[in-house]
Amino acid sequence: MDTASHTSKSAKAVVRYEHLPSFTSALLKNVFFPHLTNKRLLMPLFIAILLTYNSTRAVTLSVLSDAFFQVAAFVYASLALYYVATLRVSAEAIGNYMKAHPVHEVGLSALLGALPGCGGAIIVVTQYTRGVTSFGAVVAVLTSTMGDAAFLLLAQAPLDALTVMAVSVTVGAMTGLVVNKFHNYQAPEADGALQQSQNCDKPKTVSHKAISLSKVFWMIASLPSLAIALGLAFQLPVHSYLAISESTLTLIGAALCISSLGLWSLCGSGSGYASITKEDLIPPPPKWQEKAALDTQFVLAWVVLAFLMFELSVVWFGLDIAGLLQSMGPGLVGLAITIGFLPGCGPQILVTSLYLNGAVPFSAKLGNAISNDGDALFPAIALSPKAALIATVYSAIPAFLVGYGYWYLFE
Structure with a gap:
């Protein structure tokens, strides 16, 4: 593309935004427009536009503050504890144990999948492509994993999270054993493909300065955010303790949330679907502090999206999302399960947020948790597309059985 053509297209794009307030127009032209290849920047851009207008400013500030204090503060605390506890866990040691104890591999794979995040599932998938584990182990881990949505559910509804994990492990292990008995599909070893898949996020596309920040x-x-979040959770007048107004506390929470979302948008390439719906960098951050920060920001971004979808549907269209979804009846369970087929943890965090807001029933959350494969589906597709497709189909069967079974028996 020549310079004149590029300049002409840039001018046309800027003209489209002339009807916006001057602050938003300047933001677009000077900050976002030169970097629109990073789709993550659309999130803070959208929030900036919402804050510009009087009709959406108050609800946006409330959403941002609630998402930060009610969700992100607890998620970071749980992530930090989890990553510190698993700091010395070696993926190589787990692979060697599974190779030496093939009888235990399906059960161990189901347990690895139930661990919050996608690390356990990715270990099993990569070991399978190297011929270490069976196909049943892959099906077991993809069936039991809930991905990063587990952190959100643990932080907000720990008893529900433990229930989902227990059911997922049981169903995953049973499904894996059945698959090994009747269709233990063996994919060709794909170390070359593994190396290629690990280069999907080139170092130059990731801002290491943003990760450090x-x-x-x-x-x-x-720590201050967690203290405020605990006070709010116990319905204490936190703003009075801090000698500030309630609106000032909301502004502080919103400012912290916007800062975190801005960092999230700069910590990844944002160049494709995978970069937006997952957070794991290749190679993963060497320090638990970095990984906890990046994963928290990722969860926060999708939670904010879910909260805004809820509130703006009322402000703009007068819709009741919860009522609309619940009117679907048993079809809602099928919708949640279908969303689970999408690779990445982002869509699954959205479903979990809807569940926590009372928009979807427990049966739908349970079906989604079983059907979703989290970030592990990305390396599975890269390493062995056929195995990934078959494993997804097999994990769909227990998802429909458990999801609809719970619906008809208990809801």
Whole structure:
């Protein structure tokens, strides 16, 4: 593309935004427009536009503050504890144990899948492509995993999270054993493909400075935010203790949330679907502080999206999302299960947020947890597309059985 053509297209794009307020127009032209290849920047851009207008400013500030104090503060605390506890867990040691104890591999794979995040599932998938584990182990881990949505559910509804995990492990192990008995599909070893898949996020597309800033931001903000979040959770007048107004506390929470979302948008390439719906970098961050910060920001971004979808549907269209979804009846369970087929943890975090807001029943959440494969589906597709497709189909069967079984028996 020549310079004149590029300049002409840029001018036309800027003209489209002339009807917006001057602040938003300047933001578009000077900050976002030169970097629109990073789709993550659309999130803070959208929020900036919402804050510009009087009709959406109050609800947006409330959503941002609630998402930060009610969700992100607890998620970071649980992530930090989890990553510190698993700091010395070696993926190679797990692979060697599974190879030496093939009888235990399906059950162990189901347990690895139930661990919050996608690390356990990715271990099993990569070991399978190297011929270490069976296909039943892959089906078991993909069936039991809930991905990063597990952190959100653990932080907000721990008893529900433990129930979902227990059911997922049981169903995953049973499904894996059945698959091994009747269709233990063996994919060709794909170490070359593994190496190629690990280069999907090139270092030059990731801002290492933004990652460092994210770590510092959360190291400073985590404890004060958690203290405020606990006070709000116990319905204490936190703003009175801090000698500020309630609106000022909302502004503080919104500002912290916007800062975190801005860092999230700069910590990934944002160049495709995978970069938006997952957070794991290749190679993964070497320090738990960085990984906890990045994963918290990722969960926060999708939670904010879900909260805004809820509130703006009322402000703009007068819709009741919860009522609309619940009117679907048993079809809602099928919708949640279908969303689970989408690779990545982002859509699954959205479903979990809807569940926590009372928009979807427990049966739908349960079906989604079983059907979703989290971030592990990305390396599975890259390493062995046929195995990934078959495993997804097999995991769909127990998802429909359990989801609809719970619906008809208990709801």
